Amino acid sequence: MVNRMQDNKAPAKTLAKPPAEKKSKWTKDDTELSILALPTTIWYILFCYLPIFGIILAFKDYKITPGASFLTSLLNSDWVGFENFKYFFTLQDFPQILRNTILYNIVFIVLDIVLPVGLAILISNIYSKRKSKTYQTLMFMPHFMSWVVISYFVYAFLVTDKGLLNSMLRAFGGENVPWYSTPAAWPFIIIIMHVWKTIGYKMVVYLASITGIDSSLYEAAVLDGATKYQQAKYITIPSLRPIIIMMFILAIGGIFSSDFGLFYQVSRGAQQPLTPVVATLDVKVYQMLTSGTVSLGKTSAASLFQAVVGCIMILSANAVVRKVDRSSALI
Amino acid sequence: MSKKNKPVSGDTLSRLNRINPTTNFLFNLMFLILALACFLPIIFIFIISVTDNDIIRKEGYQIFVTARTFSGDAYKYLWGQRQTILHAMWVSIYVTVIGTVLGVMLTSLMGYVLSRTEHKLNNFLTILVFIPMVFGGGMTASYVINTQVLHMFDTMWILIIPLAVSSFNVTIARTFFRTTIPDGIIESAKIDGASQWTVFFKIILPISKPVLATIGLFLAFGYWNDWFQAKLYIQNDNLKSLQAMLDSMQQNLDYLTKNPTALLTTTSDLKKNMPQESVRMAIAFVVAVPIACVYPFFQKYFISGLTVGAVKG
Numbered sequence: 001m002v003n004r005m006q007d008n009k010a011p012a013k014t015l016a017k018p019p020a021e022k023k024s025k026w027t028k029d030d031t032e033l034s035i036l037a038l039p040t041t042i043w044y045i046l047f048c049y050l051p052i053f054g055i056i057l058a059f060k061d062y063k064i065t066p067g068a069s070f071l072t073s074l075l076n077s078d079w080v081g082f083e084n085f086k087y088f089f090t091l092q093d094f095p096q097i098l099r100n101t102i103l104y105n106i107v108f109i110v111l112d113i114v115l116p117v118g119l120a121i122l123i124s125n126i127y128s129k130r131k132s133k134t135y136q137t138l139m140f141m142p143h144f145m146s147w148v149v150i151s152y153f154v155y156a157f158l159v160t161d162k163g164l165l166n167s168m169l170r171a172f173g174g175e176n177v178p179w180y181s182t183p184a185a186w187p188f189i190i191i192i193m194h195v196w197k198t199i200g201y202k203m204v205v206y207l208a209s210i211t212g213i214d215s216s217l218y219e220a221a222v223l224d225g226a227t228k229y230q231q232a233k234y235i236t237i238p239s240l241r242p243i244i245i246m247m248f249i250l251a252i253g254g255i256f257s258s259d260f261g262l263f264y265q266v267s268r269g270a271q272q273p274l275t276p277v278v279a280t281l282d283v284k285v286y287q288m289l290t291s292g293t294v295s296l297g298k299t300s301a302a303s304l305f306q307a308v309v310g311c312i313m314i315l316s317a318n319a320v321v322r323k324v325d326r327s328s329a330l331i
Numbered sequence: 332m333s334k335k336n337k338p339v340s341g342d343t344l345s346r347l348n349r350i351n352p353t354t355n356f357l358f359n360l361m362f363l364i365l366a367l368a369c370f371l372p373i374i375f376i377f378i379i380s381v382t383d384n385d386i387i388r389k390e391g392y393q394i395f396v397t398a399r400t401f402s403g404d405a406y407k408y409l410w411g412q413r414q415t416i417l418h419a420m421w422v423s424i425y426v427t428v429i430g431t432v433l434g435v436m437l438t439s440l441m442g443y444v445l446s447r448t449e450h451k452l453n454n455f456l457t458i459l460v461f462i463p464m465v466f467g468g469g470m471t472a473s474y475v476i477n478t479q480v481l482h483m484f485d486t487m488w489i490l491i492i493p494l495a496v497s498s499f500n501v502t503i504a505r506t507f508f509r510t511t512i513p514d515g516i517i518e519s520a521k522i523d524g525a526s527q528w529t530v531f532f533k534i535i536l537p538i539s540k541p542v543l544a545t546i547g548l549f550l551a552f553g554y555w556n557d558w559f560q561a562k563l564y565i566q567n568d569n570l571k572s573l574q575a576m577l578d579s580m581q582q583n584l585d586y587l588t589k590n591p592t593a594l595l596t597t598t599s600d601l602k603k604n605m606p607q608e609s610v611r612m613a614i615a616f617v618v619a620v621p622i623a624c625v626y627p628f629f630q631k632y633f634i635s636g637l638t639v640g641a642v643k644g
Contacts, residue, residue: 030450032526033450036531139362142369152376153373164394199365204634228348231348285471303471304471314465
């Protein structure tokens with residue numbers, strides 16, 4: 001995206017040939033545009049940049065000075081260097097949380113590309129366009145549901161004594177399974193729910209790109225006797241490559257973050273005994289933040305760790321893509 | 332022979348290129364199952380909400396409604412509680428409307444300014460908008476700033492302002508203004524003596540309805556579905572939206588199941604006020620239905636918005 005911003009700027013700069021005059025003069029136009037941008041700039045400073053400076057907390061042993069403002073309290077607190085990080089990294093469940101976050105994300109990245117692209121190719125082949133539209137609309141629905149509402153759906157399926165799943169198990173002669181206290185089942189439940197919520201919308205996004213592919217490519221392929229499978233392999237998928245790569249970079253950039261609602265709401269609070277299999281970094285930070293017993297400094301350290309590794313991931317994913325295929329790079 | 336020499340039209344080709352009918356049938360079947368899997372849970376919730384509570388207790392959730400299992404009690408109960416429900420709905424609507432208007436305003440203003448590449452601060456603002464895309468202070472830092480510095484804990488503003496702008500939406504707006512609005516329009520207006528203010532409100536906004544609609548819809552659905560802000564920042568029940576109400580109901584229930592002794596002692600009030608199974612499902616249904624009814628009409632804006640944002644160049 002930024003790439004293009006710069007591309008657009010380049011011609012504008014070359015057009016402004018007499019730079020000595022144009023560059024230095026601040027016109028009325030500039031003032032007016034700056035005023036227009038002011039409200040949003042203030043928003044960015046308050047809600048994006050103040051928090052970035054708020055990360056100082058992670059290096060302090062934050063103590064409230066009675067009667068003083070936050071800033072004074074912060075300045076009066078002692079510097080502790082990396083103590084807060086040390087606390088976080090030596091937490092007993094830290095390796096588990098890191099493992100959960102990364103493994104779930106790797107599974108999601110693979111499934112989020114393979115399934116929607118596959119389904120988009122399949123649905124584009126259905127004869128009836130009306131039927132195809134209906135399927136798309138129905139499959140799009142979960143995208144608009146919040147995780148709170150979805151957690152009620154899941155509850156109706158999984159709750160031990162009344163749930164639909166257990167009723168079905170009983171009908172086939174099985175026994176009730178207490179799903180909400182069976183950790184082994186949860187990796188599957190989490191993955192299924194993620195796919196359920198996102199598949200329709202991702203499929204439609206890929207389908208929009210597929211319908212944009214020049215149909216003469218397929219016509220030529222048919223004349224050469226290409227099968228449907230060959231068309232998908234040599235035309236459709238290569239045409240989708242840029243958008244797949246972009247989705248991939250974004251997903252890699254988010255590999256240390258997770259959809260809080262999925263892990264927290266669907267598991268009804270990520271409590272024991274499910275914690276070991278559903279707790280991710282976001283869930284842990286939330287639990288630290290709301291526990292009331294963990295200091296703000298330690299919680300900030302956890303959050304900052306997540307932000308920093310996330311940033312490193314997105315920049316390096318972009319750098320790799322840039323090496324391989326410059327035009328697909330994001331930045 | 333002669334047939335072969337005829338030029339093959341595109342239509343015949345696409346007919347030739349069809350999958351065979353059996354495959355078509357199988358694909359249809361598969362997508363029908365997937366579509367139902369995506370949509371049926373909401374129906375299932377509805378069926379539970381109109382099932383008699385005694386039946387639920389004895390026989391579990393039912394898949395069908397029959398005269399024997401039907402009961403409108405849940406909705407009667409909701410009607411009895413309409414003050415609470417309507418108030419929560421009012422909060423949801425208020426936050427959604429104010430937030431969407433504010434968000435569209437802030438986003439399109441910034442998008443427009445960024446699209447004016449001759450602006451002296453263009454580079455600076457581009458970077459300002461870009462950095463939050465790759466790096467943020469994280470949940471904790473935001474929490475501290477919002478509560479300690481901006482003092483927005485337990486106010487309506489915390490539900491509205493922090494969600495109003497996103498760099499993604501600003502980029503969509505910027506791309507739209509850059510690519511679809513000819514510079515000539517703006518130049519000629521300026522020659523006629525219009526200020527940027529006039530240009531933006533009198534010329535740009537009226538011709539940019541598609542992108543404003545897309546961003547507005549992204550925001551509206553985001554606000555309607557938001558429960559996280561309320562979970563973190565809202566304690567006052569009067570400021571709870573439908574989603575937040577649904578969320579705290581579940582939390583109370585979990586608290587009760589985790590602490591059975593609480594039933595006997597202090598929180599027996601909680602137990603008394605805890606709506607029954609069918610009522611909770613009825614509330615979930617009431618929250619889900621407006622969106623389920625409305626989204627098919629707006630789906631195309633979402634797709635166009637997503638592709639504008641996602642496709643480079």
